[in-house]
Amino acid sequence: MASPPHTSKTLKLERYNSYLRRLHSTKVLNASSKLIFRVTLLIALVLILFFTLNYPPLSDKNPNHAHLHHHNFLSAALFTSSAGGDAWEKQVRHSSTPKKPNGLSVLVTGAAGFVGSHCSIALKKRGDGVLGLDNFNSYYDPSLKRARQKLLLKNQVFIVEGDLNDASLLTKLFDVVPFTHILHLAAQAGVRYAMQNPQSYVSSNIAGFVNLLEVAKTANPQPAIVWASSSSVYGLNTQVPFSELDRTDQPASLYAATKKAGEEIAHTYNHIYGLSLTGLRFFTVYGPWGDLIWLISFSRKISCKGLWTRRRKAQEAVAKKNGPAQLRVYNLGNTSPVPVGKLVSILEGLLRTKARKHVIKMPRNGDVPYTHANVTLAYRDFGYQPTTDLATGLRKFVKWYVDYYGIQTRVKKDSDINSEHPEESV
Ligand SMILES: *[C@@H]1O[C@H](CO)[C@@H](O)[C@H](O)[C@H]1NC(C)=O
Numbered sequence: 001m002a003s004p005p006h007t008s009k010t011l012k013l014e015r016y017n018s019y020l021r022r023l024h025s026t027k028v029l030n031a032s033s034k035l036i037f038r039v040t041l042l043i044a045l046v047l048i049l050f051f052t053l054n055y056p057p058l059s060d061k062n063p064n065h066a067h068l069h070h071h072n073f074l075s076a077a078l079f080t081s082s083a084g085g086d087a088w089e090k091q092v093r094h095s096s097t098p099k100k101p102n103g104l105s106v107l108v109t110g111a112a113g114f115v116g117s118h119c120s121i122a123l124k125k126r127g128d129g130v131l132g133l134d135n136f137n138s139y140y141d142p143s144l145k146r147a148r149q150k151l152l153l154k155n156q157v158f159i160v161e162g163d164l165n166d167a168s169l170l171t172k173l174f175d176v177v178p179f180t181h182i183l184h185l186a187a188q189a190g191v192r193y194a195m196q197n198p199q200s201y202v203s204s205n206i207a208g209f210v211n212l213l214e215v216a217k218t219a220n221p222q223p224a225i226v227w228a229s230s231s232s233v234y235g236l237n238t239q240v241p242f243s244e245l246d247r248t249d250q251p252a253s254l255y256a257a258t259k260k261a262g263e264e265i266a267h268t269y270n271h272i273y274g275l276s277l278t279g280l281r282f283f284t285v286y287g288p289w290g291d292l293i294w295l296i297s298f299s300r301k302i303s304c305k306g307l308w309t310r311r312r313k314a315q316e317a318v319a320k321k322n323g324p325a326q327l328r329v330y331n332l333g334n335t336s337p338v339p340v341g342k343l344v345s346i347l348e349g350l351l352r353t354k355a356r357k358h359v360i361k362m363p364r365n366g367d368v369p370y371t372h373a374n375v376t377l378a379y380r381d382f383g384y385q386p387t388t389d390l391a392t393g394l395r396k397f398v399k400w401y402v403d404y405y406g407i408q409t410r411v412k413k414d415s416d417i418n419s420e421h422p423e424e425s426v
Contacts, residue, residue, distance in 0.1 A: 061325065072076075089176055092131060095158035096177045100127030107179045107223070109133045109212065110186030111152065111159050112145035114290045115228070115282070119183055120157045131177060132159030139188065140202075140291045147404075148289055164208030170215040179219070184212060184227035187259075191232060194254035203214035209265060217273040227278035229263055229329060232256035241374035244281075244329055263329060270327040278326065282372050283333025287393060288400035333373030334386045344390050350398040 029237050096105050106123055110116040111132025120130045132152060136145050162169045164186055173179075188197075188204040209227070216223055233248040235256055251257040266277040271403050378384035388396075401407070 015228060026118075059337070065167065071294045080350045084172065090162065091158050092176050094175065094276075095156065096131035098127060098129040105129040105131075105177060106181045106183055106265045107131050107133060107173065107177070108165060108183045108185065110184075111157070111194050112136060112148050113185055114148075114287070115285060116183075117148040117152055117289060118287075119185070120152055121155045123183075124155050124157050130157045131173070131179075132157055133162060133164070133173070134186065135163045136161060139193065145289060151289070152249045155324040164204065165211050167211055167215065168296055170212060171312060174219045178221055179223045180221060182212065182216060182223045182225045182227075184209070184225055189253045189255070192252040198254050201254050201258045204263055205255075206265070209262050211423060213265070213269045213275065217269060217275055222273075222275060224276040224278075226265075226278045226280065227266070228260070230256065230259040230309075231265065231281045231283040231331065231333060233260045235283060241335065241372040242281075242331060243374040244331060244377055265325060270325060273323040276325045277328075279329040281329055281331045281333075281373075283331070287397050288405075330378040330381070330384075331373040331375050332378055332384065333375060334375060334390075335375060337372045338390050343390065344403070346394050347398070 037094055084373065096107070098105055103126075104123070108120045108123075108130055109132075111120050111130075112134040116132070116134070120132055124130050129338050132149075134145065134149075136142050136149075152159060160169070161172065165169075185206065186208065188194075188200045194201050200329060213225075216225060233251065233256055234242045235248065235250040235252045237246050237248070237250065239246055246419060248260055248263070251260050263279055266275075266279055268276045270277050344357065348355055375384055375386075
């Protein structure tokens with residue numbers, strides 16, 4: 001009989017076919033469950049986006065600043081889709097790899113800021129590797145930060161757009177790059193704005209700082225940290241010039257209080273985890289590419305309050321790591337106070353205009369009457385000696401300002417600015 005083998009062949013074939021059918025239906029089932037999963041995920045994401053945009057954090061009482069949070073959220077969302085790829089990692093590595101032997105690899109937070117951009121370029125020019133981090137928030141003109149970002153890119157410094165409070169972003173950066181140093185300048189600045197948006201100071205200057213320290217403490221190698229404290233920690237201290245030994249327990253603004261908190265938090269991380277932390281108490285800074293918060297009112301009127309200090313070049317701010325696990329603070333500023341009247345008359349000379357002065361009694365909103373630095377300590381340890389006097393510094397600043405903003409009317413030409421010596425005429 002020829003049939004049995006034939007039958008068994010048909011049987012086998014049928015079994016095989018049904019196997020294929022089962023396989024196929026499983027595949028269909030798998031595919032459809034994948035589809036369902038993806039659709040659910042998409043709906044969830046859309047819902048999260050919807051609720052985040054419509055209900056900003058409860059802590060943010062001021063609706064005017066809600067857009068800061070939207071911006072952070074959106075940039076974080078953009079980050080997850082664009083960052084983390086090979087091209088992104090290559091850019092991050094390229095930017096942070098030192099060009100000279102034994103060069104540093106520095107993460108600069110707040111790299112699109114005034115001090116951050118100058119320091120990043122100075123470090124890069126010195127042969128160190130630099131990676132920037134900035135959230136480009138709109139506390140002041142974000143277009144100025146974007147312009148600095150372009151300048152940094154020209155100097156081969158890449159800025160990652162993200163927030164200090166994004167722990168997974170920071171962890172990722174430290175996974176990709178073995179940073180030897182962090183220059184932590186990102187912060188919510190300004191003493192008066194603290195009354196409008198107090199939570200932003202807690203979020204950046206305290207929570208953000210702790211987040212950074214948490215990542216740094218476990219990083220291998222453990223990076224040395226240089227960070228921006230503030231001369232405002234001297235608060236109501238009346239003993240001038242301000243010395244690092246003076247009391248700093250009477251802050252006059254929430255900004256000052258968060259910076260003082262930063263100094264105490266630094267103590268904790270040094271004490272427990274052996275992190276090396278150097279705080280720089282910056283006195284007022286100004287110069288080319290500077291933000292103009294302090295000068296904005298000039299074209300309208302100037303409010304004169306107490307004394308104004310001389311300033312210093314921002315590039316000199318980077319302290320060196322010096323032995324293991326240090327905890328230090330340094331004043332960085334100029335040593336002779338200049339009355340606001342003199343500042344105004346120098347600017348009048350440079351801009352060939354008369355200021356309409358409106359002298360007011362100093363309000364109790366966070367400003368302090370004196371800021372006058374004793375920089376003996378920074379001189380002893382780093383040879384820190386500011387060389388730019390106020391007249392020279394303002395001339396450089398005005399030259400940049402006029403170029404950058406394209407102001408022509410009633411302003412001296414660059415050549416005039418370069419050839420004159422206003423410090424001699426006032
Ligand atoms: C400046 O500060 C140092 C300590 O850093 C102190 O020894 C010195 O006396 C201070 N100078 C003045 C003029 O207060």
